[in-house]
Amino acid sequence: MRIGYYPGCSLEGSSKEYNDSLFAVAEKCGVTLEVIKDWSCCGASAAHNLNHDLALALPARTLALAEKQGLEEIVVPCAACYSRIAGTKNEISRNVAVKAKIEGFIDLKLSADVRILTVFEFLQKYIFPTVDQHIVNKLNQKAACYYGCLYTRPKEIAAVEQIENPMEMDEVIAKAGATPIEWAFKTECCGAGLSVSRTDIVAKLSGKIIEDAADRGAESIVVACPMCHMNLDMRRPEIKKQLKKDINIPVLFITQALGLSMGIPADKLGLNKHYVPTDKVVNCIVKMEA
């Protein structure tokens, strides 16, 4: 089974470590990801705010290219890209007239039958069957899994089963030997795209998230979204100022956490690329008994 891959802009830039750790985990399990040739931007939040047709055309192009490449399934690790692409597939599949119009714009044939997998679905389907034999470490710490907003809304394309209390990442982190904690801010907003224009709001909202995780004893926060990661990690100085608390809990991508448990070296997982130092996590690893 050929698995297609859509990195999106963030995974090739600011969140390169998410991309690298995903490939490292896949490689260890003998799974190959095929990048969609000539892929382009999904439009993220800019497109759907400005022009509805453009917002559909951009992801539609990706789907059409995937089909052209003969791919039946694609993995989209970035939450925003996932939301745009799955949302487009949903709208196009339900409306024949819209589909015809978009096909006209992108000048490509589109059936919109490609299955779109989130990173959790990918891990469940392709990594879990063989991962046990590769797990050599226990993460041995309490982890707060943060899902953010895009995986849980809108209801029609929600990527998780229980939108008020998702458990998909919790299952993965448990596999990696960490203890997922029960906490109250799993799906609360981090401030999202206001990261640049209103950093103060991001500081306040992301601050609440980090504070609750810290209060409940979390030793790391795990995410599956480049935006969440940026707000919780890169904006830490502003958050600390806002909270007037010195909270240094590191933020990991789910694939990094899993990679650590599989014995993949920290630098190969890009753990040195984070703002909040991750040594504590790395040092918490306990080798499992043979």
Next chain:
Amino acid sequence: MSEQFEPKIVAFVCNWCTYAGADLAGTSRTKYATNVSIIRFPCTGRIDFMLLMKAFENGADGIIVSGCHPNDCHYTSGNFHARRRWIVFRSLLDFMGFDTDRITFSWVSAAEGTKWAGLVNEVTEKIREKGPFTEFKKLDYSILEKIENDVVTE
């Protein structure tokens, strides 16, 4: 601007559900196409499907048969019989080369006025696209006379 083809569609409906649903569409002043005229039956189980053929023979371009949802029939099981009858009849029509898409079988309850209106509009457009029904024409009965004469003279 050429005249748009206005299909003639006959609806065979049950009194308790679909007829009441159409009444509700009326009370709610929901607007829909004029092409469908209703013939009221006590139950869809009463509908003899040869009547459908008579309708096509006399100029109908499309037909709707509609009754109560399964399990909700006012007479318990009439709609189940209608459904079974339709399944058997449809495969016969298919075999004969009849375009079974000209007959729409549906369930509309007394509370579903909007659904009735939507159904009428949907079927009207579907039949309009197909065009007038011309596949089977009235028998030329003069043939029968000729056969009779031939038999008598033999």
Next chain:
Amino acid sequence: MARIGVFICHCGENISATVDVAKVAEKAGKLSGVAFSVDYKYMCSDPGQTLIIEAIKEHKLTGIVVAACSPRMHEGTFRKAAEKAGINPYFCEMANIREHVSWVHPKSDATTQKALDIVRTMVAKVKKNAALFPIKVPVTKTALVIGGGIAGIQAALDIANAGHQVIMVEKKPSIGGHMSQLSETFPTLDCSQCILTPRMVEVAQHPNITLHTYAEVESVSGFVGNFDVKIKMKAKSVDYKKCTGCGACWQKCPSKKIPDEFNEGMGFRTAIYSPFPQAVPNKPVIDRPNCTYFTKGGKCGLCKKVCPADAINYDAVDEFIDVKVGAIITATGFDLKHADFFPEYGYGKFKDVIDGMQFERLASASGPTAGEIRRPSDGKIPEKIVFVACAGSRDKAKGIEYCSKICCMYTAKHAMLYKHKNHEGKAYVFYMDIRAAGKDYDEFVRRAIEEDEVQYIRGRVSRIYEKNGKLIVKGVDTLMNSEPVNIEADMVVLATAVVANIEAESLAQKLHISYNKHKFFAEAHPKLKPVETNTAGIMLAGACQSAKDIPESVSQASASASKVVGLFSSNELTREPIVAVVNRQAPPNFTSCTGCLLCQEVCPYHAIETEDIKDRGGNLIKRAARVNAGLCQGCGTCVAMCRNKSIDLQGFSNDQMLSEVMALLNS
């Protein structure tokens, strides 16, 4: 020679605004067989009906078509008029040119043509009509009331006091329903059980009422005036003829930790139990799935040992009884939406997030905390309670678009009860709107706000989570510039949505009555027939039809009872003669029916019998089908099934339906 009269109604402007009624009348007058055609403003009015009657007499009309509203509205009216004029009422048909034409199409030639098409169709039908005469069936003057809550109780008492027999079936071990679980009732703050229990006792002691508790309706067949009902009497394991209700058994029962349904899971009961002290009948039943004797192969048996009346019977089995009734009233009430419905509020996860009925049990003097409002988690008295109104109702995302009607009032009541018992406590209500439309209702809510200092915050709650032993309620105050409001509460009460009784759907299917997508039973007409169903003889009372409070449930119950008493007011019911008939001919054929009896197989009412046609010597000539007109409901399934068209339906005969189709399509 047919002489049909056509009467086109304007219905004020309802029809004439979009249909050219004068033109329709003119063209109808030219149809073959039509001797008279006229249009008039209001056919159903007195002058309108007089017009019809005079026309029938003057023009010697043999049949009439009234083109107006739906026959479901006025067929009866015009048939009576025809009868007054001296012709058989079944020579009157209605052409629906209002609901099906004038109200749904714009003014146009096509609309007028459609009206004419329909008139022409019905004229063709009427020419094939035959004189029909009503069928008389006897009425069994016993009513069945399904459900023993306040609505069922009221209905049963009304019918019994009118002198008729009533059978009441209640699935729980006691009657009383949800009202018996309430602490106080709005808007008077009357003690609920104090006003209810005398009624319960009255039902139990009434000579005309037979009460079956711990029983369910198994099956229903027949029709109005003549229903056959099978009732399943679940095995109580206690012989009520011997039991005195002394209570020795449940005091000694060792299984004491069974979650108590009456207390909404907030207390415990024993395996042999009576649901509450004022239960009627006040005799216990054994909950077999939780009883040691039944689950552990005969161990225990304590209750039998201590019973002074030797009333325990472990060998009892479910029994079935068959009863004949003339009318049925459904009063099966409502439930509150439960369980994993609100993960964002922690309902089911956090012990101190409870629903309205659970709060009632806390507030109730006979409840698990003797009337003190205490937190289920640690038994402490809460200092701050947050009440969340509209928890699930009016919310498309939760699948419940409707308003549950009673929550605004009971939330105010709960907040007031809390404040009355804890003067220093703080009560907050997050609301969307306040629906307090009944008599003294708005004043009640104002009292909560002004006298008892309950704080009302207009806004919804997005999330509730636990932190440091408190419940953090994240809401918003939309009247204060949409300020987020976070309250650290000790307890949260959710006014969860009112839903239909969990067994409503299966009961509706047994009774062949309609229900909507939320499983609330369907009334015959939302405005004018709120207590009847489309199935003759079956009435609705109370919350099974839609969420409602106690005064409305009682009113509706009395209304259904009056319908039943009306039904019972004569010894015979006149039935519409829309029945099937198998033809009979002169010898030697006798009938074209070949006796295949396919009609008998498909009849849902078992209305088709076999008739042996014999000669004078008693020898069988042929066996044919025959319809029992008393049972036939007129669905016509048999007619469509008959291979050689020997059975036909009066009022919708093969001739009539064919002539309709031909007339509709051939102008």
